[in-house]
Amino acid sequence: MLNSVINVMGEGINLQRLLGGLLVTARIALISIIVGSLLGIILGLVMSSKYKVLRFFCRLYLEFFRIIPILVWLFIFYFGVTALLGIDVDGELTAVIVFSLWGGAEMSDIVRGALVSLPKHQIESGRALGLSFWGLYRYILIPQAVRRLLPGAINLSTRMVKTTSLVIMIGVTDVVKVGQQIIERAVVTAPTTSFFMYGLIFILYFIICYPLSKLSKKLEAKWES
Amino acid sequence: MINNEKNQVLLEIKNLHKEFDGTTVLGDISLNIHKGEVIVVLGPSGCGKSTLLRCLNGLESIQGGDILFGGKSLTSKNVQWQDIRQHIGMVFQNYDLFPHMTVMENVLLGPVKVQKREKSEALLQAEQLLDRVGLLDRKDSYPRQLSGGQKQRIAIVRALCMNPEIMLFDEVTAALDPEMVREVLDVILSLAKQGMTMVIVTHEMGFAQAVADHIVFIDGGKICEVTKPDVFFAHPETERAKQFLNIFQF
Numbered sequence: 001m002l003n004s005v006i007n008v009m010g011e012g013i014n015l016q017r018l019l020g021g022l023l024v025t026a027r028i029a030l031i032s033i034i035v036g037s038l039l040g041i042i043l044g045l046v047m048s049s050k051y052k053v054l055r056f057f058c059r060l061y062l063e064f065f066r067i068i069p070i071l072v073w074l075f076i077f078y079f080g081v082t083a084l085l086g087i088d089v090d091g092e093l094t095a096v097i098v099f100s101l102w103g104g105a106e107m108s109d110i111v112r113g114a115l116v117s118l119p120k121h122q123i124e125s126g127r128a129l130g131l132s133f134w135g136l137y138r139y140i141l142i143p144q145a146v147r148r149l150l151p152g153a154i155n156l157s158t159r160m161v162k163t164t165s166l167v168i169m170i171g172v173t174d175v176v177k178v179g180q181q182i183i184e185r186a187v188v189t190a191p192t193t194s195f196f197m198y199g200l201i202f203i204l205y206f207i208i209c210y211p212l213s214k215l216s217k218k219l220e221a222k223w224e225s
Numbered sequence: 226m227i228n229n230e231k232n233q234v235l236l237e238i239k240n241l242h243k244e245f246d247g248t249t250v251l252g253d254i255s256l257n258i259h260k261g262e263v264i265v266v267l268g269p270s271g272c273g274k275s276t277l278l279r280c281l282n283g284l285e286s287i288q289g290g291d292i293l294f295g296g297k298s299l300t301s302k303n304v305q306w307q308d309i310r311q312h313i314g315m316v317f318q319n320y321d322l323f324p325h326m327t328v329m330e331n332v333l334l335g336p337v338k339v340q341k342r343e344k345s346e347a348l349l350q351a352e353q354l355l356d357r358v359g360l361l362d363r364k365d366s367y368p369r370q371l372s373g374g375q376k377q378r379i380a381i382v383r384a385l386c387m388n389p390e391i392m393l394f395d396e397v398t399a400a401l402d403p404e405m406v407r408e409v410l411d412v413i414l415s416l417a418k419q420g421m422t423m424v425i426v427t428h429e430m431g432f433a434q435a436v437a438d439h440i441v442f443i444d445g446g447k448i449c450e451v452t453k454p455d456v457f458f459a460h461p462e463t464e465r466a467k468q469f470l471n472i473f474q475f
Contacts, residue, residue, distance in 0.1 A: 119319070121317055121319045121321045122321065122323065124284055124317065124321070125315075125317060125321035125322075125323075125380075126323075127284065127306075127310065128282060128284065128310055128313075128314075128315040128317075128384075129310065129311075129334065129335040129339060129383070129384075129387065130306075130307045130308070130309075130310040130311040130335060130339040130340075130387070131307070131334075131335075131338070131339055132307055135338060135339065139323075139334060139338060140323055143325050144323075144324065144325050147325065223325070
């Protein structure tokens with residue numbers, strides 16, 4: 001049984017294709033996490049500021065991305081926006097745009113939550129030392145906020161990695177899609193392929209996500225000591 | 226302290242008026258604080274003592290009157306609070322050390338990042354100050370590893386390391402366990418002996434009597450009495466002050 005799967009993987013360039021699919025998944029996730037985090041930090045700072053109008057628009061943006069499923073956002077951008085603007089954008093770029101916007105929205109709320117959770121007297125004692133507005137953020141607020149938002153941010157990142165599996169729906173060949181293609185090709189001769197192939201994909205996702213949660217644990221432990 | 230230097234007015238409060246949402250919390254406060262003088266502000270809870278202190282370094286805005294620091298008005302439009310605050314040290318009731326920094330990083334933040342002083346020079350001063358409050362051996366500890374009393378002594382050192390001309394203490398022992406109050410008050414007392422100008426808000430009556438050059442009694446946002454401590458505690462002039470002092474006697 002297992003032999004047949006090993007045979008399938010050894011066939012032609014199947015393993016190479018699967019790893020290629022994994023690379024697509026990792027690439028979309030990584031770029032989106034980085035862009036989303038930067039966007040989220042900026043929007044989070046705005047959302048914890050005193051500017052009511054700006055805060056309202058950030059909130060609106062956040063809620064739109066929360067309420068509408070990511071799959072629908074992918075369709076809106078891939079089919080809707082491109083048709084509306086008459087431009088041609090490939091699936092992977094669309095995925096990166098949508099996931100970055102989603103990550104930014106979710107991240108902004110995490111950043112905002114971390115900032116407003118800091119005790120008010122931290123700000124006052126910083127000001128009493130003569131720190132400027134930026135000094136206050138740089139030395140007092142951001143370092144403390146980062147420690148508080150880390151668990152939530154890592155959680156979001158792993159969610160983003162997992163949700164990239166939706167990109168199949170806009171024609172991007174990620175690791176899951178390659179797996180399906182291999183299964184379809186081999187299922188007649190080796191019916192158990194699907195179990196082992198999806199098992200392998202499970203392990204591949206684990207390989208991407210596990211270092212993230214490990215990193216978060218390590219940083220938390222470092223700041224705890 | 227030389228006498229004529231002591232007579233120099235460092236901080237002049239003129240008809241200060243402060244409101245929160247239309248409610249007057251401080252009305253017509255006038256007070257001169259001379260160089261080297263220790264003022265203890267007493268009064269019932271909610272009388273505006275803390276608010277008065279916070280007005281003095283710009284943490285609260287004021288709606289009327291003026292505050293002169295070293296002869297310069299702090300209410301003019303172009304006042305740079307970031308500069309002023311480097312000369313006015315403040316210690317709060319809450320343990321307000323920055324939890325993500327060691328004791329030494331807490332103390333050096335102001336001198337190095339705000340005042341842009343040489344780190345080696347500031348470090349030397351910080352070590353001397355920490356030694357003076359008996360906490361030099363804790364310089365690499367984090368605030369969570371310290372007791373409340375130790376944290377407050379560090380907070381005092383942090384303010385002192387900026388070389389302020391005046392120190393403001395806002396009920397710094399109010400949140401402490403009783404057995405830790407003494408170690409903090411001793412530090413303030415030794416500062417007073419060295420001639421530091423201070424404005425202290427406290428509920429420790431014995432300490433107030435020991436440390437103060439003048440007691441300022443505030444009630445309902447107004448100054449009721451400004452007297453020498455022995456006079457105030459023995460023969461308070463106003464009925465309100467008598468009632469207030471009675472609370473502290475069993």
